[in-house]
Amino acid sequence: xxxxxQSPRHEVTEMGxxxxxxxxxxxxxxxxxxxxxxxxxxxxxxxxxNNNVPIDDSGMPEDRFSAKMPxxxxxxxxxxxxxxxxxxVYFCASSRDRTRFDEQFFGPGTRLTVL
Amino acid sequence: xxxxxxxxxxxxxxxRAANLPCNHSTISGNEYVYWxxxxxxxxxxxxxHGLKNNETNEMAxxxxxxxxxxxxxxxxxxxxxxxxxxxCIVRAEQAGTALIxxxxxxxxxxx
Numbered sequence: 001x002x003x004x005x006q007s008p009r010h011e012v013t014e015m016g017x018x019x020x021x022x023x024x025x026x027x028x029x030x031x032x033x034x035x036x037x038x039x040x041x042x043x044x045x046x047x048x049x050n051n052n053v054p055i056d057d058s059g060m061p062e063d064r065f066s067a068k069m070p071x072x073x074x075x076x077x078x079x080x081x082x083x084x085x086x087x088x089v090y091f092c093a094s095s096r097d098r099t100r101f102d103e104q105f106f107g108p109g110t111r112l113t114v115l
Numbered sequence: 116x117x118x119x120x121x122x123x124x125x126x127x128x129x130x131r132a133a134n135l136p137c138n139h140s141t142i143s144g145n146e147y148v149y150w151x152x153x154x155x156x157x158x159x160x161x162x163x164h165g166l167k168n169n170e171t172n173e174m175a176x177x178x179x180x181x182x183x184x185x186x187x188x189x190x191x192x193x194x195x196x197x198x199x200x201x202x203c204i205v206r207a208e209q210a211g212t213a214l215i216x217x218x219x220x221x222x223x224x225x226x
Contacts, residue, residue, distance in 0.1 A: 004158075042218075055211070098209050104161060
């Protein structure tokens with residue numbers, strides 16, 4: 001099993017540019033999560049999906065952030081326009097089903113730097 | 116979710132057992148104890164969880180006291196690769212809400 005795959009691993013962009021982060025969850029996992037980690041705020045849940053449907057997006061900071069899951073094997077997190085305060089490590093995670101909701105498998109993360 | 120208290124840091128010699136404590140005195144009857152860790156520059160990694168019985172898997176053992184107010188994660192033979200921040204999280208099963216990672220315990224394993 002390849003685990004959760006994220007791309008790119010590093011992204012450097014300028015303020016105002018659009019950024020798209022990508023995630024491939026573990027095959028057969030029903031839940032997909034997007035987290036953001038910073039030194040100041042720690043690890044925060046942004047949004048999660050169940051069977052490709054967004055369930056809780058209360059952690060999405062503002063309208064500049066959007067997430068989609070067009071199929072069971074792919075999800076994107078988009079920031080448009082990006083701002084320097086969006087600089088963070090973004091993690092994608094997946095879990096098998098509701099009974100194992102909290103056994104989450106994390107990807108390696110995307111380190112985003114917005115200049 | 117119940118509040119947890121963990122030591123800020125611990126040291127362990129390579130090859131020895133690492134015993135990481137967690138206090139959760141306000142735990143409710145339906146809440147589980149979960150342990151995760153985060154190695155530097157990597158994503159968090161699920162380790163183990165339990166309700167009231169002791170649990171063991173290929174990574175670690177989890178010992179929960181009879182009154183369930185505290186628990187200990189045991190890494191039986193710590194290696195340098197076990198150096199990480201370890202998080203104890205208490206929550207109801209299938210809560211469907213965000214995992215809350217507190218400050219955790221920074222475990223440093225040295226040779």
